[in-house]
Amino acid sequence: MTNTTRPAVASGPKAVIPPIILGVLALVSAVEPLSINMYLSGLPALGRDLDLSQAGAQLTLTFFLAGMAIGQLVTGPLSDARGRRGLFLAGVVLLVLATAASALATHAWILFASRFVMGLAGGTAVVLARAVAGDLAKGPELARVFSLLMLLGGLAPVIGPVLGGLIVDGVGWRGVFWVLAGLNLLMAAAVWRFxxxxxxxxxxxxxxxxxxxxxxxxxxxxxxxxxxxxxxxFSFSTMFAYVSASPFILQEYYGFTPVQFSVIFAVNTTGMFLVALTNARLVRRVGPLPLAKIGNAVLLAAVVYLVVAALLDASRWFILAGLFVVVASMGVNFANNSALAISRAGKVTGSASAFMGSGQFIMAGLLSPLVGLAAAAGMSQPVAMTVVMLVTAVIAAAGVWGGARVLGRE
Known part of the structure; x- marks a missing residue:
């Protein structure tokens, strides 16, 4: 059955995306952070239930991220040829089914498989959300739209960790996946309707x-x-090195409880939320390129600070301060870097979005168990995390400044 009632869609560089479409795209953009952040505090318990080591529990993230990478790489170019809507609907329906399967998993291999399928379906949804936005807006307006998507979708990683921590404390990690299944069902209905x-x-x-x-x-x-x-x-990879390692570092190394960990995570993400709001207000006047340069410089400086603090075994509060700045800087980096890249895509917006997204999650999937493996080899967990973050932050900064030099010559 085809839904014939559609919001009007404007076109052109200065087009304004209808609020209802923007809201649905923001809900879709919340798939990835919710699918990761809500169950993070349950990773240690998940590992105990399924007889997995720290690195093994983190593989549930790796399989999800691998699926996200493949789903985006396949669906983005395919949507350039076949259109967006049909693939979008297929992806969100599959996401509901895979999330329910994750809640029911009784063995590690079942959870690995269901998380991989969750990633495939989530990757389809996320890449098409970016492609739809790229179809409807360009240039500074697209950067503003991405900032608003981060702002609206940013409620998920603020609320998600706290809600997830309460669910894990109350009914265990499986309850998180049942809540996610319900939210994904709501999202599927919104995509079909709007x-x-x-x-x-x-x-x-x-x-x-x-x-x-x-x-x-x-x-x-x-x-x-x-x-x-x-x-x-690599901005995303820098943050994800923190995301994948923080449940173990903050709870087991620094002694925070699951609920305290969730509050810390939410506070950090609130910083990203507020910076994204500021970026959305500034980008029309300043432009995405100057903001991208500033954001990546702040990220690099914060990571250098964290490496020094970890090597000196500084108080956990010094570590938390640096992590807050790293996460907050993503409110500038994600929106402007992605808008600057997609604006170069011409008629292959889906492909451009796919290459960005697949690279993002391939790198994140590779990094997910890396800190745990380094810690198992005898390195301090905070040092392992911050060194990985430093490598990725340097590459991110080099990329942005290299792209800026090309634009300066054009």
Missing amino acids: IPETLPAGNRSTGGLRPLLAAMGGLLRDRAYVGFTLGFI
Whole structure:
């Protein structure tokens, strides 16, 4: 059955996306943070229940992120050929089913498989949310839209960790997945009701492997696109090194309880929320490029501070201060780096979004168990985390400044 009632969709660089569509896209954008953040405080308990080590429990993140990467890489180019809406609906329905399967998992391999499928479906939804936004807005307006999506979707990682901590304390980690299944069902209904087809048939590319490779080659030859994409991917990787390691570092190394951990996580994400709000107000006047430069410089400085604090075995409050700045800086980095990259994509917005998203989650998946493995080898957990963050932050900064140099020559 086709829903014939659609919000009007404006087009052009200065188009304003209807609020109802923006709200649904924000809900979709919450898939990834909710699917990660809500059950983080339950990772130690999950590991005990399924007889998994710290690195094994973190593999539930790795499988999800691998699915996110593959789902985006396949769906983005495919949507450039087939359109957005049908793939969008298929992805959100599959997400509901996979989340319920995760709640019912009785063995580690079942949870690994269901989390991988959750990632595939979530990747489909997330890449199409960015592609729909890219269809409807360009340039500074697109950066503003991404800031608003982060702002609205940012409620999820603020509320999610606290809610997740309470659920884990009350009914265990499985309860988190049942709550997620209900939220994903609501999201699926909203996508069906309110998201129109935003890529007309006349604007679609020819499907198949050859156009996918051609699109990839064209984008990878664009040094500005590559630079800003690296900035986006490795900014996310910097934060994810913290996200994947923090349940163990903050609870087991520094002694915070699951609820305290969830509050800390929410406070950090509130900083990102407020910075994203400020970015949305400034980007039309200042432009995304200057803000991206500032955001990446702040990120790099905060990570250097964290490395020094970890090496000196400073108080946990010094570590928390540095982590707050790292997470808050993402309110600038994510929106502007992604807008600058996607604005280079032309008619292959889906492909550009897919390459960004798949790279983002491939790197995050590789990093997820890395800190745990380094700690198992004898390195201090805070030092292991901050050293990984330093490497990724340096690459992110190099990418943004490299992309900026290309724009300066054009």
